[in-house]
Amino acid sequence: MNIVVCIKQVPDTTEVKINPVTGTLIREGVPSIMNPDDKGGLEFALQLKDKYGAHVTVITMGLPQAEAILREALAMGVDRAILLTDRKLGGADTLATSSAIAGALRTMDIDLVITGRQAIDGDTAQVGPQIAEHLDLPQVSYMADLQYDEATKTFTVKKQLEDGYQILEMQAPCVVTALASAVQPRYMTVSGIVTAWDKEVEVWNADRINVPEEHIGKAGSPTSVFKSFPKQLKPAGQTVEVSPEEAVELIVNKLKEKHII
């Protein structure tokens, strides 16, 4: 079984601070990490490797420094790591990103593609299903559990919903998007860390993926950012000292104004 896990290097958004004077983001010193849902997906892949001897490849598209998360994945036990990096791929929205990654995946023999449900810097949850569509493969998103039947090459997937879950079956090749909360990723082992540095991280550029230029990078992105701005800080509200009756009126009016009631 050949599994490819798509991972992304993201700023740890829980560590992001706002400059209280200017109201802008302080990006310096924010650590970069492997996106949590992707790491969950990687753990699912490594469990299939433990059980069935699957061959696990990780791929990331990003800047050269994204090699760090590939090394981490190697130290966790993956067999092969690919860094897809090229200026031509920059400025991509989710559609162009998924087109480029799908192009890379198309060159491989794959039974299962795993992505994280969403990345914590964008929170779109779009790239996984879009990769599935470009490859014309079936998908199950919001994966909370994954079982495999070797005889029939069938995956049984638990899909988490708001108010319960579904059990779905599909045959390889297929795509799942994983939830970080569903699994506890393993730690890197000491020997893994040592050998990870001896392993090769393959660096691929845009020529390797055979995707038309109009489908990648900025040119391949239907959406563009018109402007971005820091979230407006709340203006100070009013504080009043009134009778309980007046207080109830003020509260009810506020709740109505904000459509709470």
Add this chain to the structure above:
Amino acid sequence: MNLADYKDVFVFAEQRDGKIQNVALELLGKARELADANNEKVVAMLLGKDIKSQAQTLIQYGADRVLVVDHELLKDYMTEPYTQAITQIIREQKPSIMIIGATTIGRDLGPRVSARNRTGLTADATKLEISDDEAHEFRMTRPAFGGNLMATILCKNHRPQMSTVRPGVMQKMTPDANRQGEIVDYAVNFDEKKIARVKLVKTVKEEKSVTDISEAKILVSGGRGVGTKDGFGKLEALAKELGGEVSSSRAMVDAGVMPADRQVGQTGKTVRPALYMACGISGAIQHLAGMEESDLIIAINKDKYAPIFSVADLGIVGDLHKIVPMLTERLRTMQK
């Protein structure tokens, strides 16, 4: 692609077990605004099995036309048949704008549809507007970078311009039983071989025994000023009336009055509900860090110098033990 061929605002009318979801009605309210700004129509897409009877509801909430795709393959939401149906509608009807609820269904369907039709999709927009200049651009604003930054997105040269919107973000219209609209039976040609690649074995509904306070939309939160379990009883009555949950400051957890999973703050949970009602909470910095992102903060405290008032939209200096029960009673009578 000739952009001029594309018009009208299409809404995916999500249903589950044949019941139209609230988010669909909310999106119709927003779609109405967008369509009116461009002199266009609101078209609802209602996919399912034996669901035509629900179409009238969509008209009452703002749709001009309802396309009903009634088919056995659409009974439960599944990625492929729904993508095929929406794609055929896009190719035949040429929508300018398409909005979808950002639920586990919409966030599965949206990206698949956008990729099949090679168009842009903006996730979790919190604001959708038509610019009031000559261009009449469709602008989609969404939080980015973990909610620390807002970005306004355009989809200039591709149609439909797609966006998902989370439940609870947009406002429903007041339903109008006299609104007129057209209900259309819409036939779709399915590629069943492709659909058969994923099989639904079963759907299991789970009742959550305890609601996670970080997911609650309304929190009535109590601190030292509440004092006792009896005091929290008053908060629970108010929370029930508002359809919310009760949370607590660290002081009341340490005192053993409230369980730890209800604690808001740096050592507890970070919450950002639509309403955070802080009752008898002074507002230590560690508490504020866990709740200051709430959309609406109302604070009741006896001490007019309590730091909680610095983050409150509305601060009441007064006795929560009087105000909370009166407010509960007032809401109860309003319901009737």
